[in-house]
Amino acid sequence: MGVALLGVGDGIVPGRYRLHSRFARVSNFVSDRDDLVAVVTPEVGTGPVNVVLDGPGDWPWESLEVMSGEVVLRHLAKAPGTGPDRSWNGGCERFRVSSEVRSDTRLERVRAAELSPVALPAAIARILDQANPSSLAFLLSMELAGPRPGAEPAGSQGAGGSAFERVLAERAREAVSLLARSDLAGCARMLRGCGYGLTPSGDDFNTGLLAALWMVESADLPGVHAAARSQSLLSNAFLDQAAAGRLNAAPRSFVQAVVRGQPDVLEASARLLAVGATSGADFAAGFLLTWKMLLERSPFQEARSLVGE
Amino acid sequence: MVVASAGTLAGHIKKGAYFDSVTLMTIGRHVQGLPGVLDAAVVMGTPENRAILAASGLLLPEFEQARDTDLLIALKLAEAGRVETVLAEIDQQFQLARSRKTQGAEARPRSLDGALEVLPGANLALISVAGRYAADEARAALERGLHVMLFSDNVPIDQEIALKQLAAERGLLVMGPDCGTAIVNGVPLGFANVVPRGAIGVVAAAGTGLQEVTTLIARGGGGISQALGTGGRDIKAKVGGVSFATALEALADDPHTEVILLIAKPPDPLVAERLSAIVKNVTKPVVTLFLGDRGGAEAGPATLEEAALAALALWRGADLATGLAGLPGRGQDQLAEAERMAARLPASRRYLRGLFSGGTFCAEAQVILAQDTIAAGRGFPLLAPLFSNAPTGATARLDSALVSQAHTVVDLGEDEFTQGRPHPMIDYSLRLRRLAAEAADPEVAVVLLDVVLGYGSHEDPASELAPAIAAARDRVAVVCSVTGTEADPQSRSRTVRQLEAAGAVVAPSNAAACHLAGWIARLQEDRHLGNTEPPAIVHPQENRP
Incomplete structure (x- = not known):
């Protein structure tokens, strides 16, 4: 799909996540332990639990896996032949997490x-x-x-x-x-x-x-x-x-x-x-x-x- | 669902329907301006919002059951007769909001009602939500006249029974809970394969079993009219085989189905009796496989492969023996293959380790490895003792699913492995680690793997497995089955080529893979024990009348 990874939040807990809710610029994914990862557009920007991808949003992803050096997004269980982007349902996009895309979202304490x-x-x-x-x-x-x-x-x-x-x-x-x-x-x-x-x-x-x-x-x-x-x-x-x-x-x-x-x-x-x-x-x-x-x-x-x- | 109308107070709960606050506030304002509306609130059902609704005089008793992901619509109306009109207007507003968001893009309804607005002619709902919510959604679908495929598991059995009773009252079919596979009118649903449409209809209580027989039928030149899953619990005594019977009757009535194939683990005896009574009145040929329990019908199929071949033979107007004619010869070829593979191994390596993603394949392996097909006349099973985390028949339960003992077959799709991670048909990481560990065990001779292709499964399983097989091939034999067709997104032939290039032997079916792997382990065990008598292969078909 040619989507680029622009940011990975520093509060993200590695693990497997499933789709919770989807809005125009944000897709929220949750783990079984109720951790959250939000896949967002650049307009929303970086955040502690944000994975920032370029593009217009409204992505098809339905599950997400975060590892130390990789983010994997998958879409599953779609019937074929019902739309232009539903040719089959095992779609998978892998992103390598480089140091450049790691987001530091921590506030600075103040005296x-x-x-x-x-x-x-x-x-x-x-x-x-x-x-x-x-x-x-x-x-x-x-x-x-x-x-x-x-x-x-x-x-x-x-x-x-x-x-x-x-x-x-x-x-x-x-x-x-x-x-x-x-x-x-x-x-x-x-x-x-x-x-x-x-x-x-x-x-x-x-x-x-x-x-x-x-x-x-x-x-x-x-x-x-x-x-x-x-x-x-x-x-x-x-x-x-x-x-x-x-x-x-x-x-x-x-x-x-x-x-x-x-x-x-x-x-x-x-x-x-x-x-x-x-x-x-x-x-x-x-x-x-x-x-x-x-x-x-x-x-x-x-x-x-x-x-x- | 309109939950109440108490005087001028009325309400509506949209379960699992979430909207952003802009939409909710906009619609709330719009509703307040409608004629006859004295007050209104459109909010998410958090406990605090319910408390505010109570303080506002807008709380209905039914709202107390709402969750924070449910949408509450509370109305105070000048006259009760306006309820339906106002609710219809609100629905239209939500529809408008949705259409604005989905303009130029794929429709993404967020509720059952929303889905029905997008596709008004739908007659089946596929439900895949967390088990504790699934029954509510399934009931809603049934109440709207929809058949249900309930992909979700962990649905309480009392809810399953209630849903199936409701379905039976309305002449509808509930596939599931825990129904992972179906092919309805040519459309694969869940974990399913691309197979041609044809004249063989299948009812199965087992997902991978259904995939195996439909793909074998396709590869054998046949096609599928309908393939209906029921979930494994349907054939237990408590549920009573309601869906299995309904599906069987549907295929019996279906003009496009010429042969019916029934696949399940052994059902409760009363359920078996009920199904048998229905089958007796079906005028079409029916092939039945209750895996591991042939009920004394020695002429019937014993494996998924035999069941598929039997259905194909009957569809072609041939008899069962004709359909299974090629299998005994294959046994001889496989023994030669087993001897070739075993010759590479030291005698100390003698155990079989089966690492399955399909529960039915794991069960089938136990049936085959416990049979005396290779050791006919010797009076002992092919491999014993056999251990599993999902034992059937004489198989013993593993002390720990994580640690193999002697000959072991593991179902990696069991809850103990899938809590918090995708199914092993999607995620191979666990199996790859286990494969490496088994290969490192100096007593292991052969690793047996099932590879399931099709929709829902890993998009390229060979790319995951090939490096692991290549790393293991010098220490152990690796035997695979590949369930799929050429038309599957992953392509069966491409997958087979990659696996073979990595050093695996790919068998034509799970049953064949189990036989081959079992024989390798048997030969190694004989060598280890100093038993030099050659195995006497007697295929079960040769003993049949």
């Missing part, structure tokens, strides 16, 4: 002295302005920037919204109030599994939360991680990676830019918001709210005073 407050307000403003209104980004408005008309999830306040969205928004507010009281595990527990899609908004929020805790080597990390894990196999994979300090390309760039005050924070925010319908914004909300809370704790007080809330 208080390295913190820059510059990027935080800018990131919050950008996320609030451009996030999907149904995302949890409205929580940033509530907690950091004061009420902003239109920043609530569509329908959560208005007459046109569904009861589900209203209850979800109320639950999210309650969770954030727990976060503000340093009950991180309570916050994570309340939000896990809540929302739309195969990785619900609450799980994306919790991924951001865990990434923030990892960056400061928080002692709360194991307990919050345990509280955040949900029934969703996909969510758990991302939560586990975040708890190990590994993120996909877009959230990783965003986090590093925010923490280090890098000038490209607006660009990184835009890239993050392009992830899923609400996933990027949900992650941003979780990370930024947790980061704010961490800034209030030692040894980050000095930096917090510069944030200028």
Whole structure:
């Protein structure tokens, strides 16, 4: 097929995987131990459990094997003669994993002295302005920037919204109030599994939360991680990676830019918001709210005073 | 499935249907704008979302059974009469979402209903999902009037029984669970081979057994009308042979089937009786092979190869003896071959090790190696003692499937080998390691392998096996069978050439390979024991009336 291997994540567990779910740019594979590998297009980019292949996506692969030096994708059990690409069903594509394609997705831990407050307000403003209104980004408005008309999830306040969205928004507010009281595990527990899609908004929020805790080597990390894990196999994979300090390309760039005050924070925010319908914004909300809370704790007080809330 | 309509509250669960959040939110919004809809939610069935639905007054009791991979549609309507209309509109929205995603590409439905939208005329569903979910999907298919091929294994037996009862009530056939092979109207399903269409219909409770007979029939110049698998458990007492009987009756009624071939391990006696009663009323020739139990019918076939040849003979209007006429002569040739191969080996190498990917082939090996075809008149089996991880008849169970003892035949498709890895017909890595280990054992004379071609199997098994055989050939004899046809994607002749070039001897069938390998080991054991009396080959056909 002439497909090239562009990246192999550093959080991938070698083994055999079967197809779990397939979207336009992502095919998710799971092992019997519930490990995840996502075969993605370059637009999605590198990630701890991502195998990046060039091409338009929507591949036919139905099983995957990852070895130390090789990735093998197979498609099986298709009847012949029912379509142009179904000539037979034992298709197999092997990719040698060279050092050039191994992705390093680990975040860099940060010391208080390295913190820059510059990027935080800018990131919050950008996320609030451009996030999907149904995302949890409205929580940033509530907690950091004061009420902003239109920043609530569509329908959560208005007459046109569904009861589900209203209850979800109320639950999210309650969770954030727990976060503000340093009950991180309570916050994570309340939000896990809540929302739309195969990785619900609450799980994306919790991924951001865990990434923030990892960056400061928080002692709360194991307990919050345990509280955040949900029934969703996909969510758990991302939560586990975040708890190990590994993120996909877009959230990783965003986090590093925010923490280090890098000038490209607006660009990184835009890239993050392009992830899923609400996933990027949900992650941003979780990370930024947790980061704010961490800034209030030692040894980050000095930096917090510069944030200028 | 519409799960309830309680006043103005109604709902729908789409099992195993997943959509991205954009689709769900878009459709949710659309539904809320429909006339008569007071409130709606379209979400995945996580426990937390169900809790939110409860708090929203949108939870139906049936939603409690949902899983995080199920899609929940909750509706609050001004009037109950709108339920069907609104659900139809939602279905249309999902269909639109799918068509947008699949525009210009192959349709990839993600649910049974989605598949039926893509292919409304379908009358058979092939289900291959994790065993614990498979029965739900199969029931849904039966309820929609579809026959079912249930590829999945690990389906609880009570669910299998319930599914087959439902199928029987509706005049439908359930193939499986654990049905790996079928050929329906010329279309190979699962692990199946490219064979010509023809007049011989097959019902088999064994997947590789079905592949062996259909390919042997094809190579013998015949063709297959239908080849229907039932799964191995169907012929047990609890299930009662429901699917086997249904499939047999279907072939009896099929105008394109002239000869019927039945393949199974020995069924429960009551099931055998039931099948026998049906066969008595079938006006077409029926060949039956209950592998390892000929029920006193000495004139009947004893191996898969003999069964295939018998069916071919009957299809041609000849008798069984004519069909099997070539087999005794082949025995003489194979003894000469065995002597040639054994002469290369030191006398200390005397054991046979069979490494099978097909469970039926492993069972057939035990039947053949326990027979006295070579040692007729001597009063002892060809090889004994024989060990296996899947023993039948007099074979003893291995202490550990991972460690061979004396003469051993291993079914590498058993659960102990396939947990967390593909079937050995797809993945040869385990067999290659075992082949190397057996060759390194100074007491092993011959390694016996089955190579299964066709859809679903490894795309080029010879490329995997040839280097391993070449590495082993100086220490042991390697005997293979290759189940397949020229029309298979891997090409049987090409595969055979590669294996022979590597140093293997390729037999025309699994039965022939078992005989050849068994004779090599027998000759070596005789040498080891100082028994110089030449073997007296008496093929079973020569003893038949």
